[in-house]
Amino acid sequence: NRSNDGNDDCCPPKKNIKFLFPGDSGWFDGLYEIGEKYGPYDLAACPIGIYTPEHFMKPCHMSPDDAVRMMTAIKAKKAIPIHWGTFCLAAESIIEPKDRLEKAMENAGLDKSTFPAWFIGDTIVSS
Numbered sequence: 608n609r610s611n612d613g614n615d616d617c618c619p620p621k622k623n624i625k626f627l628f629p630g631d632s633g634w635f636d637g638l639y640e641i642g643e644k645y646g647p648y649d650l651a652a653c654p655i656g657i658y659t660p661e662h663f664m665k666p667c668h669m670s671p672d673d674a675v676r677m678m679t680a681i682k683a684k685k686a687i688p689i690h691w692g693t694f695c696l697a698a699e700s701i702i703e704p705k706d707r708l709e710k711a712m713e714n715a716g717l718d719k720s721t722f723p724a725w726f727i728g729d730t731i732v733s734s
Contacts (some may be wrong), residue, residue, distance in 0.1 A: 627651040627681060631690065633666045634673040636681040646682035653677050653722070655708050656691025659698035668697075671707035675715050678722055686722040693727060 625639075627648045652675040658664050668690070669677060678686045691704040708724040725731060 625661075627683065629654065629677070631667055632669060632677075633664075634669055636675060639664045639675050642681040648681055648683040649685065651681060651683035651686045651687045652680060652689045652691035653683075655688040656699070656704040657697040663699060671704050672711045672714075674708065675711040675717065675722065679715070679717075684721065687731070688722070688724060691727075 625646075625648045627645075627650075629652070632654060654669050655671045655674045657668045658670040658673075661670070669689075674686070674688070677683075688704070688708055692701055695701055705726070706722045708722065709719065712719045712722055712724075723731065
């Protein structure tokens with residue numbers, strides 16, 4: 608993903624938290640390089656929705672499985688799911704990304720609390 612479409616990382620000065628916001632991103636192997644060069648990240652906002660039909664959406668959107676791979680590739684300690692559950696813009700149901708994220712974390716053997724499949728609008732307190 609070589610375009611400058613608002614993807615950015617930041618480090619808030621008061622908290623010294625390293626955060627990655629990838630925006631609309633599809634999976635690409637360069638995420639490993641980002642993890643090596645700029646990681647680890649304390650928190651990443653990983654997109655988990657609008658991924659079907661995959662033959663059409665995959666270059667620009669991540670599935671929940673891709674998002675879990677992204678979290679690992681960029682060396683994020685925690686992630687929050689974004690880009691899902693607001694509008695029906697793809698073939699998957701509006702709730703499917705949440706369910707698939709839970710399964711993807713389980714399949715990867717990762718602690719589900721590090722990438723919780725919560726609903727838009729939920730309040731999450733993290734240390």
